[in-house]
Amino acid sequence: MTAMSDAPTQxxxxxxxxxxxxxxxxxxxxxxxLFVVLAVGYxxxxxxxxxxxxxxxxxxDFLEQPxxxxxxxxxxxYNNQSSHLxxxxxxxxxxxxxxxxxxVLATILGVFAGILRLxxxxxxxxxxxxxxxxxxxxxxxxWIIIINTVxxxxxxxxxxxxxxxxSVEPESSLFLGxxxxxxxxxxxxxxxxxxxxxxxxxxxxxxxxxxxxWRSYVKKKLFQEGSLLPAWPAWAILFGPVIxxxxxxxxxxxxxxxxxxxxxxxxxxxxxxxxPLLALWLALSIYTGAFIAENVRAGILAISKxxxxxxxxxxxxxxxxxxxxxxxxALRVIIPPLISQYLNITKNSSLAxxxxxxxxxxxxxxxxxxxxxxxxxxxxxxxxxxLTISLSISALMNVYNNSVRLKER
Amino acid sequence: MNKSxxxxxxxxxxxxxxVASAATLDxxxxxxTLNCGVSTGLVGFAAPNTSGExxxxxxxxCRAVAAAVLGDPTAVxxxxxxxxxxxxxxxxxxxxxxxxxxxxxFSRDNDLKLEFTGINYYDGQGFMVPTELGxxxxxxxxxATVCIQTGTTTELNLADYFRANxxxxxxxxxxxxxxxxxxxxxxxxxxxxxxxxxxxATRATFENPDDHVLLPEIISKEPLGPxxxxxxxxxxxxxxxxxxxxxxxxxxxxxxANVGEIGESSNNPEIKRLLGTEGELxxxxxxxxxxxxxxxxxxxxxxxxxxxxxxxNTPIGLSRGLNAQWTDGGLLYSxxxx
Ligand SMILES: N[C@@H](CCC(=O)N[C@@H](CS)C(=O)NCC(=O)O)C(=O)O
Numbered sequence: 001m002t003a004m005s006d007a008p009t010q011x012x013x014x015x016x017x018x019x020x021x022x023x024x025x026x027x028x029x030x031x032x033x034l035f036v037v038l039a040v041g042y043x044x045x046x047x048x049x050x051x052x053x054x055x056x057x058x059x060x061d062f063l064e065q066p067x068x069x070x071x072x073x074x075x076x077x078y079n080n081q082s083s084h085l086x087x088x089x090x091x092x093x094x095x096x097x098x099x100x101x102x103x104v105l106a107t108i109l110g111v112f113a114g115i116l117r118l119x120x121x122x123x124x125x126x127x128x129x130x131x132x133x134x135x136x137x138x139x140x141x142x143w144i145i146i147i148n149t150v151x152x153x154x155x156x157x158x159x160x161x162x163x164x165x166x167s168v169e170p171e172s173s174l175f176l177g178x179x180x181x182x183x184x185x186x187x188x189x190x191x192x193x194x195x196x197x198x199x200x201x202x203x204x205x206x207x208x209x210x211x212x213x214w215r216s217y218v219k220k221k222l223f224q225e226g227s228l229l230p231a232w233p234a235w236a237i238l239f240g241p242v243i244x245x246x247x248x249x250x251x252x253x254x255x256x257x258x259x260x261x262x263x264x265x266x267x268x269x270x271x272x273x274x275x276p277l278l279a280l281w282l283a284l285s286i287y288t289g290a291f292i293a294e295n296v297r298a299g300i301l302a303i304s305k306x307x308x309x310x311x312x313x314x315x316x317x318x319x320x321x322x323x324x325x326x327x328x329x330a331l332r333v334i335i336p337p338l339i340s341q342y343l344n345i346t347k348n349s350s351l352a353x354x355x356x357x358x359x360x361x362x363x364x365x366x367x368x369x370x371x372x373x374x375x376x377x378x379x380x381x382x383x384x385x386x387l388t389i390s391l392s393i394s395a396l397m398n399v400y401n402n403s404v405r406l407k408e409r
Numbered sequence: 410m411n412k413s414x415x416x417x418x419x420x421x422x423x424x425x426x427x428v429a430s431a432a433t434l435d436x437x438x439x440x441x442t443l444n445c446g447v448s449t450g451l452v453g454f455a456a457p458n459t460s461g462e463x464x465x466x467x468x469x470x471c472r473a474v475a476a477a478v479l480g481d482p483t484a485v486x487x488x489x490x491x492x493x494x495x496x497x498x499x500x501x502x503x504x505x506x507x508x509x510x511x512x513x514x515f516s517r518d519n520d521l522k523l524e525f526t527g528i529n530y531y532d533g534q535g536f537m538v539p540t541e542l543g544x545x546x547x548x549x550x551x552x553a554t555v556c557i558q559t560g561t562t563t564e565l566n567l568a569d570y571f572r573a574n575x576x577x578x579x580x581x582x583x584x585x586x587x588x589x590x591x592x593x594x595x596x597x598x599x600x601x602x603x604x605x606x607x608x609x610a611t612r613a614t615f616e617n618p619d620d621h622v623l624l625p626e627i628i629s630k631e632p633l634g635p636x637x638x639x640x641x642x643x644x645x646x647x648x649x650x651x652x653x654x655x656x657x658x659x660x661x662x663x664x665x666a667n668v669g670e671i672g673e674s675s676n677n678p679e680i681k682r683l684l685g686t687e688g689e690l691x692x693x694x695x696x697x698x699x700x701x702x703x704x705x706x707x708x709x710x711x712x713x714x715x716x717x718x719x720x721x722n723t724p725i726g727l728s729r730g731l732n733a734q735w736t737d738g739g740l741l742y743s744x745x746x747x
């Protein structure tokens with residue numbers, strides 16, 4: 001007893017930093033950190049010394065100068081007299097657009113493929129296995145290039161649709177008068193806003209709110225009184241107001257068809273889902289979808305078979321078992337890796353440059369960097385952008401994860 | 410990942426700055442080869458031939474410099490660079506000089522800290538379209554989709570030109586000439602625009618060159634020339650005067666055929682000074698007395714290099730135009746050798 005209480009009072013000796021296992025860990029960590037700090041410090045001071053020698057100062061003034069170049073897909077007003085900063089914002093929005101589109105599609109693909117891979121149907125399960133293995137094991141850059149090349153060579157030139165002001169008979173006409181698949185991308189109709197469009201929008205929002213209100217009412221009824229209400233009123237509440245508003249205000253929303261008459265080179269109006277966007281979106285989605293499928297499968301397999309059997313014993317149909325019993329539990333396993341897949345999509349979207357999609361790596365990190373020669377400044381800004389986006393996605397998904405995880409009491 | 414990119418960037422910049430101040434002439438001599446940055450492949454200007462040897466107008470300038478400095482026109486390591494990577498390759502020290510259709514501009518000279526050492530081709534930006542489009546002027550291109558190499562002056566000129574003429578276009582940004590050619594032929598764009606010489610060279614490689622026309626408008630000045638890093642004047646002088654030697658040789662009638670004996674037989678003192686049979690010009694550059702003779706032997710004088718690679722008797726078929734000697738009404742005018 002005395003020996004044990006004596007030990008801590010033993011005076012501290014320097015050699016204990018090395019030989020005493022209680023302190024050795026700290027010593028090693030300290031040394032490693034010291035080296036890292038020194039190495040970074042050396043590089044940074046070297047950088048500044050060399051920059052000073054060359055007479056280069058880091059400055060972001062160039063961001064206010066006119067960019068001078070044009071961008072083929074702009075979500076906000078932009079022309080070549082706009083500043084480099086605005087060009088970067090255009091690029092950033094394009095990055096976010098393709099990342100968001102790919103996250104949605106990849107999730108849908110992944111959930112379907114993941115569930116179907118566990119199907120009892122041999123053919124379906126094997127097809128999904130082939131999808132997952134084929135797409136997971138080929139680099140996403142290759143898929144981007146493949147899709148881009150396929151669209152270029154399968155699609156016809158937009159010229160075959162053009163009437164040149166009605167003077168020539170076009171070789172092909174628009175599908176349903178609204179869609180055209182060309183080697184420059186997919187033309188779809190756009191929606192024109194007439195007077196009263198705000199009413200339609202409000203009706204739409206009201207429908208959505210009503211839909212959720214109705215659902216929670218149904219749930220309450222079910223849990224408190226045990227009576228199951230029919231499903232159809234939910235859909236009526238969701239779509240009713242919009243349809244009503246559109247019937248009452250016929251001019252509020254109009255469909256603008258792609259215009260094949262006014263230009264000699266390209267289809268005008270409508271929305272062009274450009275080939276670079278298509279290639280990047282589809283490639284990122286099906287590639288990442290394959291990973292998500294595996295996460296989903298793992299999540300489902302993590303739920304013990306007893307759950308399925310118990311639910312089946314209660315008389316639930318397979319679809320309901322999946323939706324009501326398995327998936328809600330599986331989500332806890334699925335979401336953490338899903339976060340990293342979303343981060344991957346965002347970071348992989350920088351491969352846009354391979355197909356000329358104007359994301360932030362192509363504008364700020366490509367043309368702006370090249371035309372101004374401000375490499376360090378541009379790269380630092382780019383890093384800041386991706387870091388911010390990645391951390392925000394993580395934060396959001398963590399919030400969601402906390403809301404679905406097992407509540408411990 | 411992000412951190413390592415950052416550190417990588419710092420190291421690259423650190424190294425870049427370190428190399429920039431070194432004496433390139435000594436480096437090249439002690440290495441025994443010249444690292445010359447050329448384009449990734451533009452037939453007539455710089456492209457590997459069927460046996461894998463680099464050939465072309467720009468390539469011959471690299472060879473002339475190697476011959477002048479090292480006495481061996483084959484002692485060149487060709488480094489293919491895209492419009493986007495070329496300046497980084499030069500300032501990081503990966504190449505000793507660039508000879509690749511690069512336009513001399515104010516900001517490249519002053520802001521990017523590069524040093525242009527002359528002009529070996531006076532060019533301007535043009536447009537190429539398929540003949541079947543029936544377009545006869547660039548002003549008719551409203552709404553067209555245009556293939557354009559990024560990181561070039563042509564990208565900026567294009568924007569200026571369309572804005573000035575109040576017409577619109579859809580840019581398709583592309584990295585290399587080969588890719589642009591492929592996209593253009595696949596119909597992914599209606600128009601390809603770059604330096605007119607580059608267009609002619611690109612068109613010459615098409616299966617049916619006659620299916621494509623160059624529009625009459627030349628929308629910019631593109632003085633193309635070799636360049637080196639800023640701050641190494643001795644090395645810059647070597648490139649500048651090698652180019653001047655080739656130009657003067659044509660003016661003075663020195664060719665690859667007679668360069669061996671004309672230094673002795675001629676009684677024109679400038680020829681004698683140029684070829685080192687009189688005076689000390691080579692030593693002033695830090696080179697052998699016969700440096701210019703070596704350079705001219707490598708591929709001939711300026712006119713010979715032009716005719717062999719891009720002249721009227723080649724598939725590219727460019728006429729001398731602005732690139733004729735000043736005595737023939739062109740812009741080529743070498744300062745005197747004295
Ligand atoms: N002169 C322009 C354009 C230079 C340029 O990129 N030229 C093209 C075609 S003329 C080229 O060399 N391409 C070859 C390649 O992509 O490597 C500039 O300096 O910015």
